[in-house]
Each structure stands twice: as structure tokens, then as C-alpha cells.
Amino acid sequence: MLLTLLSGLFSSCLIVFAGKHLKSRWSLLLPILPALLFSFFAAQVPWIASGNQLAQHFNWVPSLGVNFDLKLDGLSLLFALLITGIGTAIFIYARSYLKGHIYFDRFFGYLFLFMSAMLGVVLSDNIILLFIFWELTSISSFFLIGFNNDNIDSRKSALTALSITGLGGFFLLAALILMANITGTFSISAMIDSKTLILDHPLYPLVICLLFIGAFTKSAQFPFHFWLPGAMKAPTPVSAYLHSATMVKAGIYILARFTPILGGTDYWNYTLMTVGGITMLYAAIHALFRIDLKGILAYSTISALGILTFLIGIGTQDAFIAAMVFLLAHALYKATLFMVTGIIDHETGTRDITVLAGLKKVMPPVAVAAALAALSSAGLPFTLGFIGKDLVYEATLHSPLTDYIWVLTGLAILTNIGLVAAGFMAGIKPFVGTLPVTLEHVHLPSRSLWIPPLILAVLGLLFGIFPSFAGDYISMPAASSLAAVFISKHLQIWHFNIILVLSIATLLLGTLVYFFNKPSIAKLNKLAKFDHISPQRIITGYANDIVRFATWFTNLFHNGYLRSYHLKIILFAEALLAYKLWVSGPIKLDVWMLTYPDIYEVVIVAVLIGALYIIVTTPSRLTSVVSMSVIGYCICLIFVIYSAPDLAMTQFTIDTLSTVLFVLVLYKLPGFINFASKKILYRDAFISLGFGVTLSLIALKAWSEPISREVSNFYGENAYLLAKGKNVVNVILVDFRGIDTMFETVVLSIAALGVYSLIRLRLKSSERE
Known part of the structure; x- marks a missing residue:
């Protein structure tokens, strides 16, 4: 069964590289895969009809209980036969219907992707796996519905369908996660054995409500039905496949699949x-x-x-x-x-x-x-x-x-x-x-x-x-x-x-x-008089209200000024930290724990305060940058005094490099524009002092708390055994930086795709104007 899913996904990817050949007689090969998949599922009919099931298990993320579990029973077999059988007919039909279309290969790439996604939905026996394929059907159907992308109505219909079904997917995910928390498993088969546990749980009404929204949006139930007539802007093969036999039946499949669990x-x-x-x-x-x-x-x-x-x-x-x-x-x-x-x-x-x-x-x-x-x-x-x-x-x-x-x-x-x-x-x-x-x-x-x-x-x-x-x-x-x-x-x-x-x-x-x-058109016009109370108009009205609110919110918080962003971030952080300090109780600090500063500490702090004064008063960018580096070097000295030479070296290197880069970039820029009034300066000073006082109180609060060595003992015992590192600090840094780097890699990959798309973009002369 795994091969049935991967074959469609692989074919979809292959068309990216071999799509041009499919515009010739090679297009005869397109219906072969769905026909072979239909033959495979048809061969299982006698076995399933005898009351048996087919199951496959593959470890994916076993530590979280998320596995690539597939199951073929009577319900999934019926849907699989429809997906592949009618899919074969659609592939044959679409080959002639779209003959000569400029995006002929692209269409079948989307169609292969959708077919595999639908098979994944009906064959999944793990709720996380089911949700992934569920969302993949929404994404692939978006491209199919909006296939005629030069038509504004097609693009609008695709966005409407994606918005409605995507919103439903969010609620479906919430329902599935709640079910997993109640039963302690992500396996759909295992949930059937825990039916009583779910039905007796106080969150049962919420679970089915969320599940219903997910299923109703996909299967175009009232009042979410209006996206389906709009999706008729898609090419007819799409309508015949998605909107009669497959995608809209996915919501029905969800209701049917979870009836033994929630019904x-x-x-x-x-x-x-x-x-x-x-x-x-x-x-x-x-x-x-x-x-x-x-x-x-x-x-x-x-x-x-x-x-x-x-x-x-x-x-x-x-x-x-x-x-x-x-x-x-x-x-x-x-x-x-x-x-x-x-x-x-x-x-x-x-x-x-x-x-x-x-x-x-x-x-x-x-x-x-x-x-x-x-x-x-x-x-x-x-x-x-x-x-x-x-x-x-x-x-x-x-x-x-x-x-x-x-x-x-x-x-x-x-x-x-x-x-x-x-x-x-x-x-x-x-x-x-x-x-x-x-x-x-x-x-x-x-x-x-x-x-x-x-x-x-x-x-x-x-x-x-x-x-x-x-x-x-x-x-x-x-x-x-x-x-x-x-x-x-x-x-x-x-x-x-x-x-x-x-x-x-x-x-x-x-x-x-x-x-x-x-x-007649006259009757349709009479019916249109009731559009103002139609679900489409009401839901679209709410959507427009959300857009207006989002516009106002964006203009308020994202006005394009870096100083404004800094101010709001600091205010939010200050309020959050102050609230945490307030609810955590008073600071239980023994004043005798405090010691008198040494002369070199007083000197370092004095230099730091002097550099800070210069930063906020100088009209020169260059002077400001140099003063900031002085603050950085003062912090380096504090690290050295308190036995953190590795941090001091890191800080020293970063500050030196940053100063050099800033000087090279900002040397020839004009001085600061003195536009701030005294009111703004007093406001900024008050917020800055408040932030500094809050951080100082947090430091004192942390110092006054009893020391708990559970985390340090864990890393001390396991740093070398599990991570093969003798330096505990480095092991911690590598652990956190590994996760951080993974997300940075994803961001850079997305950015690279965007840049590549812009490089490959070919605009018409009218579009350039």
C-alpha cells in the first residue's frame, strides 16, 4: 500500500522534469498508473469482502507515537476503488480534453499529487498522517481549481475553496489532537477500542463539534456549501474527479471513519x-x-x-x-x-x-x-x-x-x-x-x-x-x-x-x-434578491471584517519604522516580565548576601554608563557605533572577572566584527536627524529605565530562589553518554542550535525558492508596465 502512495507522488515529481515529453504521444502513458493502482485494489476485493483487513506499519516518529500506519478495510477499499477507477477514466478523458494546453504537463502533475493525497487520506491509520494527506488534498485541489490562472474568477474560486477547507482543516486537527490526548494514541484502530473513554469524557461535545466543522467544510455542507459551485470555474476533468467522486467525499469519509469511535x-x-x-x-x-x-x-x-x-x-x-x-x-x-x-x-x-x-x-x-x-x-x-x-x-x-x-x-x-x-x-x-x-x-x-x-x-x-x-x-x-x-x-x-x-x-x-x-435568467435574478441573507454573503462579510481589522492592526504595529518596532517589542516584553514578577510573589533576598563592589568593577560600570550617555546624546553615527563597542568590551571584562572567558572571547569577537562592519557601512552616511521632541525623549527614557529595572529585579529574583540542580545533574550525567561531548555548555548549545539551525535552513530554502521564482519570472510587456 505504501507503494500506491509513493508512486503517485513520484510521478507528480517526475513530470516536473519530463513534462515536456508528455505533450506528445508519450501522454498515452498517463492513465497507466491509476489503472495499475485500480487493478491492485480490485485484486483485494475478495479478501476484504471476507471480513479481513490489510495493514502496514512503518516507524516514522516513534518517540511521539506518529507512525506511517496504513490500513485497507471495506470503507477505505470502496474509496480507493473510486479514486483509482474513476481516476483512470479522468486521466484518459483529460488527455484529450486538455490537448494542446500550454500547461498540459502541469495539470497532470497536480492530478497525480491529488490522487496520491486522497489515497493517503483513506488508507491512513494514524491521525497525524491522515491530517497531512488531508491538507495535501486542499493544496493540490487549490492548484487544480485555479488551473486557469489567467482568469480572475478561477483564482478567486481557488482562494475561496482553500480558505474554507483550510479553516476546516484547522478545526479537524484540533479534534484529532484532543482525541489523541484522551485516548493516549494516534492510531485510529486503537481509538475504536477506547470509544467508551471518549464518549464519557467531558470534552466529547467539543471534539465532535470541531470534527464536524472539518468534515462539513470539505463536504460542502450548509452553510459552508458555497465554495463548491464557485469551484466549477475549474476545468471539467477537475470537476468530474474532485467534486463528484473524490475530494468532496473526503468529509463523508471522515464522518464514516470516526463513526465507530464517536458515533x-x-x-x-x-x-x-x-x-x-x-x-x-x-x-x-x-x-x-x-x-x-x-x-x-x-x-x-x-x-x-x-x-x-x-x-x-x-x-x-x-x-x-x-x-x-x-x-x-x-x-x-x-x-x-x-x-x-x-x-x-x-x-x-x-x-x-x-x-x-x-x-x-x-x-x-x-x-x-x-x-x-x-x-x-x-x-x-x-x-x-x-x-x-x-x-x-x-x-x-x-x-x-x-x-x-x-x-x-x-x-x-x-x-x-x-x-x-x-x-x-x-x-x-x-x-x-x-x-x-x-x-x-x-x-x-x-x-x-x-x-x-x-x-x-x-x-x-x-x-x-x-x-x-x-x-x-x-x-x-x-x-x-x-x-x-x-x-x-x-x-x-x-x-x-x-x-x-x-x-x-x-x-x-x-x-x-x-x-x-x-x-431562466429571470428566475435566477429573482432568487438573487435573497443573496443578502445567503451563507456566502454572511461568511464573506465576516471575512471582509477580518481583513479590515487585519489592515488596521498591520498599519498600527507595522508602520515601517524600525524604532517603532523596537519600542513595541520592548513594551510587550516589559509588560510580560513585570506581570510574571508580580504573580510570582515578593523577592526574598537576604541583603547580607550582597557584597561591596571592587574598584575595577566600579570603573567598568562608570565607563559603561559614560559610553551609554554618549550614545543617546551624540549626533554622529560613527561616535555612536564606537560607544556601543565600548559597552560591548565592558561586558567582556565583566565576563572575564566572573570566570567566563569563553563568553568573553565570543563577545569580543562579535563586537569587534560588528564595529568594523558598521563603520564601513555607516561612515559616509549623514548625521542623525534630530526630529524627536522632549516628550518622545522622556517617553523613551522612561520605557528604557523601566526595562532595565525589570531585568534587574528578575536577576535578583533568580538569585534569591533556591538552587535546583536537576537540569545540571541531567546534563552532567548524559552529556558525554548521549551527545558524546565532554563540555556540558557546548552540548547544550549544540542541542538548541541544532533545532534553531533546522528552522533557519527552512527559512533560507523558502527564500531561495522565492529568489529563483523571481529570476525565472517572464513578464509580458503589458505586465512590466
């Missing part, structure tokens, strides 16, 4: 049912008003994600089965519809359903794929979508909330009616009717564009006619992972009971809505 409580179930119920109905209604094909698919995707959250919230075995079957069905038909939309846009130049019609005459295979996907989305019998919707109704009717069974079922019915109509709007409407004269030039695209969606659409049909494979080998093992018990249930083509009646009624009512609903 089963009223807090968990009611929250998920409420948020999922609002999301699925809200988005289904919004989809009916859209005229852009991608807009319709975006809102219907949000609605489907709401259904999955809603089912996980119900929390029964029937609901878990329904969620996994519906997830598989949705991934197949939604990826198909997105790719069909890309074909339409690619060939006609528009996605407006009010002007599209009759395309079946010029693109019959595409029309077949779209029709099969739309019928699966609508829940026509003998499609996997029909079985999925049947199971949704079965889950609501068998809900433990007996008093609200028909409320839950009614909510599901209304949502599915909207999804039926939305599916027909996206998959049927552009292909029926009379072909407009303006579209007579349209022709069937290359086979690599229409074969992938056709295969996915046919799979949705085959799984509906022969549901045993999709059920017994894929969906049931995934549902077993959610329930934490082995589930054995065979899917049926249909139920001869009230569920079949509800399914047929949903299909008929959805068809009526499709025929009577006439979306």
Missing part, C-alpha cells in the same frame, strides 16, 4: 441528521433554478452529500448500507454527467441549457451515456441509483426515531424529487428536441472523450441489474466498517412494498417537475 450518541446523530437534511433539501431546490449545466451538477452534488451525511446521522445498519450504495451510485452517474457536460462545453462553447437541444443527432454515444447517468440519478428501475434511493427510504422508514419516521421520509422524498428533475435537466434536456441552427457544426468528439463516461454509465446500469457484486463485495464491507460489525445483506433489484411505491412516486413527481419547471 451512536444523540449529539452525533441529531447534528448529522439536521445538517444533512437541511443541506440536501436546500441544494436540491437550488439546482432547479440553475441554467448552467455545471451549476445544476454542483448543487445536485451538494444535495447528494447532504443525503450521505443524513444517512450516517440516522446511524442504523440499514442507513450505513444505504449510504455506501448511494455513494457508489452517485460517484458513477455524477462523474459521467460532469464529463458529458465537458464534452458539450468543448464542442458547443456553451453550458446554457436554455439554448442547448437536439445534440443526440450529432453525438449519439454521448447522449446514451448522459441518458443512462440521468436515469440512474433519477432512480429508474434496473439502475444502481434506483437501488440506492430504495435503500434511503428503507433507512428512513426503519429509523429508531419512530415519532419522526414520516418527517425523515418526507424530507428524503422532496430531495429526491428535486434530484430527479435536476438529473433530467443535465442529462436529458441538452439532447432532446430540435438541433438549433447555431449548433449544426457540432460533431462527435474523439473516442477518448466519450468512451470513459459511457463506461461509467454502463457500470451504473450493470450494477443495477446485477447488484450482488456491488453489494456483497463493495458496499457491505464498507458498511461493516461503519457499524464495526460484519454485515451480510444481499441487495435486491426492488422491494415489493411501500418502498417501491415511494420510489415510483418520486420518479413520477420528479419527471413532472422537470417538464413544468422552466429555469
